[in-house]
Amino acid sequence: AVRARGRRSPMMTAILERLSTLSLSGPQLSRLPRLLEDGFPKMPCTVPEGEVPQLFREPYIHAGYRPTGQDWRYYFLSLFQKHNEVVNVWTHLLAALAVLLRFKAFVEGEPLALDAWSLPLLIFVLSSVTYLTCSLLAHLLQSKSELYHYTFYFVDYVGVSTYQYGSALAHFYYSSDQAWYDKFWLFFLPAAAFCGWLSCAGCCYAKYRYRRPYPIMRKMCQVIPAGLAFILDISPVAHRVVVCHLGGCEEDAAWYHTYQILFFLI
Template sequence: KMTAILERISTLSLSGQHLSRLPRLLEDGFPQMPCTVKECEVPQLFREPYIHTGYRPTGQDWRYYFLSLFQKHNEVVNVWTHLLAALAVLLRFKTFVDAEQVPVDAWSLPLLIFVLSSVTYLTCSLLAHLLQSKSELYHYTFYFVDYVGVSIYQYGSALAHFYYSSDQAWYDKFWLFFLPAAAFCGWLSCAGCCYAKYRYRRPYPIMRKMCQVIPAGLAFILDISPVAHRVVLCHLGGCEEDA
């Protein structure tokens, strides 16, 4: 019996040694990641106000920037909030489709387009924050892609509001030009943001904000107009429905 006990203790000791080596084995299994650097070690384009460290070095290979998803740096919150939001949208949509048995037809198509536009916008923003540090060229490229994603989301929102929220009288009056106008406003918003991003440097003038906010504001006013009209009519008519 004593021999069996000693063998058991020896086995446990060996198992403990293997477990103690596990963190180092896991660390060795991942490629070595360059450390983040201070703001003085990156070009002016990448620096953000009041953020003095945590920048990823430029000029690394693509694998580094993709793996920086799991590294602590100045963009990590932006990256993960967009990633988790995209997953939440997909999960919520799947739950809704399974629960309601939504068919693939003309009625559900605007909803599908809206969900796809939402995921597209979040994915483009995710890629912009994750990969923009590689170089100045890719910084501009991925932020332009981000603005394209925002304009796609604007149009997807307008489409869903138009078909699911508009009053019949409003629909009959504006159906001919609402969606073309929404597409134009989305393009204008994207063009304004891209121009402002490329044209202006810090300290940013007020014109930069105007190029971004005015087109986006016009798109928002147009896109939300079916919902606003429906709410106003409901209020004026003494509507007491929860919806």
């Protein structure tokens, strides 16, 4: 039995022989990073803040800006370059992948049909990926020119408002209790749609209207509509969490939502 366990099958022997022909020597491995680097097109170096228009400059960031006026391929490939936006780009990209993987795992455990029960969840996931994708593109491509800077950030704000409404829809159908639903079902979703539009309009107006150094009015145009949208959209969850805590429940989900609300406010 021991000899049988140690005996290799003809297929395994053939695979090992094939792999042995693909092995790399030490000198070849040392040249691999250079070969990979040479395989990519040459990327322009990042530039200091003095070489980009005022619109692209950020406080306390004095270097690492991508030059304007390059072709689109450069900005897409800058996904793999170190620059001032690389953290923003990758955090949104990884978050979008995490949402899709989590949804895939959920669907594999709970098969979904396209019906009234699952549709709010599908819309919520779609709105989440839309928001993250729009933000990813804004941070990745906005350095092309001033026109594209405004264009992609306006698209980003549309994505944010889409996510706000998708969250409101999911909270309304999955998180509200019957008492809350009976009181607010008539106007909650129309109000959420209006707050999403107001948030998008306020951010677009503030982005286009004000220049550095930004006045406090710019922040108010962005924060107040977004804050109103958050208060409305989270109200079904907040009501249920408060009722749960007052009733002495011990559901883990109640604490998760409590922490989520606190972290957003912080």
